[in-house]
Amino acid sequence: MNSYIVMQGETYREEKRLGILRAPMKDKSGATPHSWERVKSLQKGDRTFHYVRGALVAVGTIQEDAREQNAGTPSAEWVAPCEYLELDVPLEIVSCIKRVAEHLPIKYSAFQPDGNGNSGYVYPCNEALALVFLELLSSSKWRNIEQLEFVYDAVREEKYNSLTAWMMDSEYLLRRKFRELKSQFNASQRERWGNKCAICGIDNPAILKAAYSKPWKDSEDAERIDPANGVLLCANHAALYESGQISFTGVGTLRMSAALSPQASKYGLKKNMRIQADSSNIDFFRWHRNNFFIGE
Numbered sequence: 001m002n003s004y005i006v007m008q009g010e011t012y013r014e015e016k017r018l019g020i021l022r023a024p025m026k027d028k029s030g031a032t033p034h035s036w037e038r039v040k041s042l043q044k045g046d047r048t049f050h051y052v053r054g055a056l057v058a059v060g061t062i063q064e065d066a067r068e069q070n071a072g073t074p075s076a077e078w079v080a081p082c083e084y085l086e087l088d089v090p091l092e093i094v095s096c097i098k099r100v101a102e103h104l105p106i107k108y109s110a111f112q113p114d115g116n117g118n119s120g121y122v123y124p125c126n127e128a129l130a131l132v133f134l135e136l137l138s139s140s141k142w143r144n145i146e147q148l149e150f151v152y153d154a155v156r157e158e159k160y161n162s163l164t165a166w167m168m169d170s171e172y173l174l175r176r177k178f179r180e181l182k183s184q185f186n187a188s189q190r191e192r193w194g195n196k197c198a199i200c201g202i203d204n205p206a207i208l209k210a211a212y213s214k215p216w217k218d219s220e221d222a223e224r225i226d227p228a229n230g231v232l233l234c235a236n237h238a239a240l241y242e243s244g245q246i247s248f249t250g251v252g253t254l255r256m257s258a259a260l261s262p263q264a265s266k267y268g269l270k271k272n273m274r275i276q277a278d279s280s281n282i283d284f285f286r287w288h289r290n291n292f293f294i295g296e
Contacts, residue, residue: 005049006060007117012052019082023077023121035121048061060083097111097113100129103217185212213285214284228284244294251274257293
């Protein structure tokens with residue numbers, strides 16, 4: 001199951017009445033904007049958050065995989081049936097942008113830093129962001145995952161004609177996916193780096209962390225479990241890596257921020273020290289340096 005943010009504006013009422021999401025295959029120039037093309041990836045069971053004039057006004061569930069309609073004609077489009085559930089109280093994004101912003105991807109973000117929406121149609125909504133939306137939308141009694149697991153079977157037997165049921169089911173599925181992919185990633189990092197910190201060699205499992213090079217919010221599902229997309233580090237070094245104070249070249253040479261360099265010895269760091277990286281790490285280390293590293 002994947003989640004998406006649908007920027008509808010003037011099309012919302014008509015698309016809700018028809019119970020669909022739709023996008024042309026080509027624009028007037030013959031190109032296909034990424035936010036239109038994303039419609040063809042919609043699958044049965046995917047979740048949607050519908051944004052209109054500054055606020056989330058509805059949530060939804062894709063009822064069937066997206067299909068092509070009028071293929072080979074000027075009116076060719078992708079269409080996906082969607083069940084809409086309108087919110088009693090719309091969620092103004094500007095009012096919660098500080099919570100939302102930390103989970104927005106660098107590329108293909110539905111929202112600007114000030115909370116205003118970007119132009120386009122369908123944007124990805126990673127699991128962490130979807131869970132923030134659910135927390136903001138739902139009552140606190142449904143936030144406990146043990147409760148959700150207890151009632152999960154009963155909820156799935158319903159037809160999602162209740163906003164509460166939708167939120168319960170969605171949160172359970174989101175947390176389960178998050179947990180399962182994280183577990184796979186953690187296991188792959190421990191195996192890849194020999195169950196010890198790649199920098200200092202500490203092998204105490206209690207203080208080791210599998211740190212992403214390209215974070216969850218910016219990654220596709222395949223990247224989230226890719227052994228090359230991360231490094232196993234002790235808690236201190238993981239914090240430095242995830243905050244952009246250290247990074248690595250493609251061959252694993254350590255880079256430190258200008259602010260950190262004078263304190264390097266406190267953290268057991270030395271200029272140009274190298275970890276045992278291989279060619280599969282190159283693209284992910286480069287992404288981290290270009291997007292997260294504070295600079296030397």
